[in-house]
Amino acid sequence: MPEGHITYTSENLTGAVLARIAPDASPRMRQVMTALVNHVHDFVREVELTPEEWEEGVGFLTELGRWCDDKRQEVILLSDILGVSMLVDAIAHRTHASVSETTVLGPFHRENPPVMQNGQNMSPGVEGERLDVAVRILDEDGAPLEGAQVDVWHTSPDGFYDSQLGDAHNMRGRFLSGPDGLVAFPTVMPASYPVPHDGPVGRLLSAMGRGPMRPTHVHFWIKKPGYRDLITHIFRDGDPYLHDDAVFGVKASLVTDWDAPKAEGKPATLTYDFRIPREDAA
Amino acid sequence: MPEGHITYTSENLTGAVLARIAPDASPRMRQVMTALVNHVHDFVREVELTPEEWEEGVGFLTELGRWCDDKRQEVILLSDILGVSMLVDAIAHRTHASVSETTVLGPFHRENPPVMQNGQNMSPGVEGERLDVAVRILDEDGAPLEGAQVDVWHTSPDGFYDSQLGDAHNMRGRFLSGPDGLVAFPTVMPASYPVPHDGPVGRLLSAMGRGPMRPTHVHFWIKKPGYRDLITHIFRDGDPYLHDDAVFGVKASLVTDWDAPKAEGKPATLTYDFRIPREDAA
Ligand SMILES: [Cu+2]
Ligand SMILES: [Fe+3]
Ligand SMILES: [Fe+3]
Numbered sequence: 331m332p333e334g335h336i337t338y339t340s341e342n343l344t345g346a347v348l349a350r351i352a353p354d355a356s357p358r359m360r361q362v363m364t365a366l367v368n369h370v371h372d373f374v375r376e377v378e379l380t381p382e383e384w385e386e387g388v389g390f391l392t393e394l395g396r397w398c399d400d401k402r403q404e405v406i407l408l409s410d411i412l413g414v415s416m417l418v419d420a421i422a423h424r425t426h427a428s429v430s431e432t433t434v435l436g437p438f439h440r441e442n443p444p445v446m447q448n449g450q451n452m453s454p455g456v457e458g459e460r461l462d463v464a465v466r467i468l469d470e471d472g473a474p475l476e477g478a479q480v481d482v483w484h485t486s487p488d489g490f491y492d493s494q495l496g497d498a499h500n501m502r503g504r505f506l507s508g509p510d511g512l513v514a515f516p517t518v519m520p521a522s523y524p525v526p527h528d529g530p531v532g533r534l535l536s537a538m539g540r541g542p543m544r545p546t547h548v549h550f551w552i553k554k555p556g557y558r559d560l561i562t563h564i565f566r567d568g569d570p571y572l573h574d575d576a577v578f579g580v581k582a583s584l585v586t587d588w589d590a591p592k593a594e595g596k597p598a599t600l601t602y603d604f605r606i607p608r609e610d611a612a
Numbered sequence: 613m614p615e616g617h618i619t620y621t622s623e624n625l626t627g628a629v630l631a632r633i634a635p636d637a638s639p640r641m642r643q644v645m646t647a648l649v650n651h652v653h654d655f656v657r658e659v660e661l662t663p664e665e666w667e668e669g670v671g672f673l674t675e676l677g678r679w680c681d682d683k684r685q686e687v688i689l690l691s692d693i694l695g696v697s698m699l700v701d702a703i704a705h706r707t708h709a710s711v712s713e714t715t716v717l718g719p720f721h722r723e724n725p726p727v728m729q730n731g732q733n734m735s736p737g738v739e740g741e742r743l744d745v746a747v748r749i750l751d752e753d754g755a756p757l758e759g760a761q762v763d764v765w766h767t768s769p770d771g772f773y774d775s776q777l778g779d780a781h782n783m784r785g786r787f788l789s790g791p792d793g794l795v796a797f798p799t800v801m802p803a804s805y806p807v808p809h810d811g812p813v814g815r816l817l818s819a820m821g822r823g824p825m826r827p828t829h830v831h832f833w834i835k836k837p838g839y840r841d842l843i844t845h846i847f848r849d850g851d852p853y854l855h856d857d858a859v860f861g862v863k864a865s866l867v868t869d870w871d872a873p874k875a876e877g878k879p880a881t882l883t884y885d886f887r888i889p890r891e892d893a894a
Contacts, residue, residue, distance in 0.1 A: 336855070337713075337863040338695075340702040346860060347695035352821020359819050362659050367694055369655040374699050376647045383644070384691070384700045391687045395677015405673045409666070412649055413620075413629035417656050418666045420622040431619075537641050539634020573618070578628060581619040 344371040390530050397529045401493050403437040407531045410434055410577035411540070429470055429607040432562050433579040437526075438491040439551065443481055446503035452517040453501045458487030459519040460597040461588065465564075466511040467552060468605045474511030475606070478554040479504060482513075484547070489523030519598060522546045522571050535576070542576050545569035552606055560606045626653040672812050679811045683775050685719045689813045692716055692859035693822070711752055711889045714844050715861040719808075720773040721833065725763055728785035734799040735783045740769030741801040742879040743870065747846075748793040749834055750887045756793030757888070760836040761786060764795075766829070771805030801880060804828045804853050817858070824858050827851035830882060839888045846884050 338346055347367050351360050373379075379387075397404035409415045415434045423432050446452060452463075467478040483502035485491050492500040501520070505513045524542035527535060535542055547563035565572060565585045572580055591599045620628055629649050633642050655661075661669075679686035691697045697716045705714050728734060734745075749760040765784035767773050774782040783802070787795045806824035809817060817824055829845035847854060847867045854862055873881045 337865065338698060338702065338860055340699060343695050343699050343702060343860060350820070350822050350856075355819065355821045362661075362665070363820055365655050365658045369651040369658075370694065370696060371699055373647050373651040374696060375703065376651075377644050378703050379644075379700055381700055381704050384697070388685075388687045388691065391673065392677050392680045392685070395674050395680070398674045398677070403670075403674070405670045409670065412652065413625050414652060414656060415666070416620060417622060417625050417653055418661055418663055420620060420625060421657065421660050422663050537637065538632070538645055539637045540632050574632075578620055578625060583619065 340375060344368065347371075390534075393530045402526060402529075404526075404529050404531055406435075406437055407525060407529075408534070410436075410579075411525065411531060411535060413578045416578045429605045429611075430560055430562060430603075431581045431583050432560065433581060433584060434563075434577055435551075435561050436549065436577075436579075438483060438493060439481065439549065440483070440493060440499065440502065443483065443502045443504045444499050446505050446515065448505065448508055448512065448514050450503070450515055452482065452503045452515050453486075456486055456500060456518045461517050461519045462514070462591075462597050462599040463517060463548065464512065464514040464599060465550070465602045465604060467507040467513065467554070468511055468603055469557070470605055470607055470611065472603075472605065474507075474509070475554055475557070476507055476509045476511065478507040478511070478552055478557075478606075480507060480513045480553075481549075481551040482517075483549045484517070484520035485523050487519055487521055489521040516597070520546055520548060522569055525576050540576065541574065543571045544575050544577060545571035545580065547579075548600060550604070552604055554606065556609055557606045558609055558611070560604060562604075564600055564602050566600075622657060626650065629653075672816075675812045684808060684811075686808075686811050686813055688717075688719055689807060689811075690816070692718075692861075693807065693813060693817060695860045698860045711893075712842055712844060712886045713863045713865050714842060715863060715866060716845075716859055717833075717843050718831065718859075718861075720765060720775060721763065721831065722765070722775060722781065722784065725765065725784045725786045726781050728787050728797065730787065730790055730794065730796050732785070732797055734764065734785045734797050735768075738768055738782060738800045743799050743801045744796070744873075744879050744881040745799060745830065746794065746796040746881060747832070747884045747886060749789040749795065749836070750793055750885055751839070752887055752889055752893065754885075754887065756789075756791070757836055757839070758789055758791045758793065760789040760793070760834055760839075760888075762789060762795050763831075763833040763835075764799075765831045766799070766802035767805050769801055769803055771803040798879070802828055802830060804851055807858050822858065823856065825853045826857050826859060827853035827862065829861075832886070834886055834888055836888065838891055840891055840893070842886060842888045844886075846882055848882075 348364055394404045419432055467475045469475055481504050507513050522543055522545050527542040546566040546569045549563050552560040567585050567587045588598045588600050630646055676686045701714055749757045751757055763786050789795050804825055804827050809824040828848040828851045831845050834842040849867050849869045870880045870882050
């Protein structure tokens with residue numbers, strides 16, 4: 331056996347991989363890849379991953395990318411159901427207490443939704459219970475913000491987004507807030523719905539004995555120059571899946587009572603005051 | 613704010629994800645997913661992964677699957693360059709000291725290679741330095757094994773596998789060992805070569821300041837009913853990349869001197885005694 335050749339073992343291999351990162355790699359690249367290699371190797375060692383399981387994992391990751399197209403993002407879905415998306419969210423937003431909370435973007439936002447006016451029905455031709463939306467866009471101090479761009483989207487009363495039904499846009503719109511910061515319009519009551527579960531992530535959920543359901547919610551993406559984007563949902567209180575959201579997206583401050591106005595014979599109403607931080611806020 | 617809704621934080625989210633694994637999930641699934649969630653969450657917390665970096669990661673994993681086809685396996689390549697493949701190998705084989713060592717399969721094995729006889733040229737029409745291969749297949753006690761199926765494959769003298777040059781099979785073959793356990797044939801001297809680095813994994817290597825090269829080697833996959841498969845390489849001593857293999861596949865016992873016979877005017881020769889374990893070996 332020739333001299334001077336290292337044989338890597340399960341103990342010294344991790345160090346060998348880390349030692350290969352070049353001195354001139356960016357400090358952040360070094361930090362991220364060092365942590366990634368350490369944690370992935372620790373995972374493999376901890377469970378003593380078998381060659382057969384490794385092969386299954388390779389197949390899973392390969393399939394993941396193959397399910398992705400312009401209407402389906404299986405990688406984000408995996409991140410969502412493992413709580414990784416909300417963990418990244420929690421870390422990014424843990425310092426901003428005075429503003430509205432964020433949650434996952436989800437895979438159903440679409441570029442260039444129909445441009446709508448306040449008062450315009452966001453779900454033309456869709457049958458179901460009426461839901462009025464009346465939200466205000468405010469700054470951190472509670473002053474109304476005019477002209478904020480507000481993308482809104484939600485499911486049908488059957489729990490399907492428009493993109494799951496065909497190519498036409500519906501149950502989504504892009505509004506501008508009025509002088510009082512108000513965005514107000516009628517739409518139809520959305521429903522709880524399963525995340526797409528006919529692919530590899532659905533198989534993983536089943537294998538863990540987990541359900542695919544998300545509680546009823548309306549998505550909001552608020553943009554205003556000089557302010558930070560706010561991507562969030564508002565959830566309907568009373569939904570049976572609030573404590574079992576497949577993607578861990580529920581936050582207490584984002585759950586509101588939509589049904590109280592019905593006691594007075596009015597339509598169900600989603601009201602909310604969004605407070606968005608300035609771009610330069612701490 | 614309605615009562616009873618949890619808001620997940622970067623501290624309590626991991627436990628919430630783990631608590632969702634159902635009691636009737638298989639114990640191994642529970643063990644693997646618990647470790648995976650713990651290590652991935654620890655990674656995200658340790659580096660405080662930003663939403664922009666998360667998005668980059670999602671894009672990377674999505675692209676990974678899209679590069680895969682029947683001639684390219686970018687997920688295995690990622691596993692290889694992060695040392696994960698060799699770690700799985702090290703764990704699987706750390707108990708078998710009396711038999712030949714294993715290394716990565718790599719992405720260039722092909723199903724149904726040309727069936728060849730001992731003595732037959734494995735690289736017809738390929739110009740380059742002659743290499744004679746003369747290996748023996750033995751059991752753990754050193755007794756010769758007749759009739760073992762031995763797949764052999766290597767690059768051209770330019771460092772390309774046949775599949776990188778076209779659809780024709782060359783520089784690969786399937787042999788049966790003779791009564792003395794021998795597989796012997798002439799071929800052409802392979803070369804060091806870069807792992808495929810025009811995709812996302814190549815970008816990652818660059819970002820870490822790492823090279824893509826692998827030292828010169830010949831692949832062997834030995835199968836014999838009643839015995840465990842042996843998947844390995846034999847490396848050429850003196851290769852400048854032996855200490856810098858992009859996939860960490862070198863083991864001291866797999867490096868041999870191919871060039872000694874040239875001093876006596878004979879062709880370069882790769883000799884090796886492979887010892888393969890019985891299926892029921894510990
Ligand atoms: Cu870890
Ligand atoms: Fe949604
Ligand atoms: Fe190779």
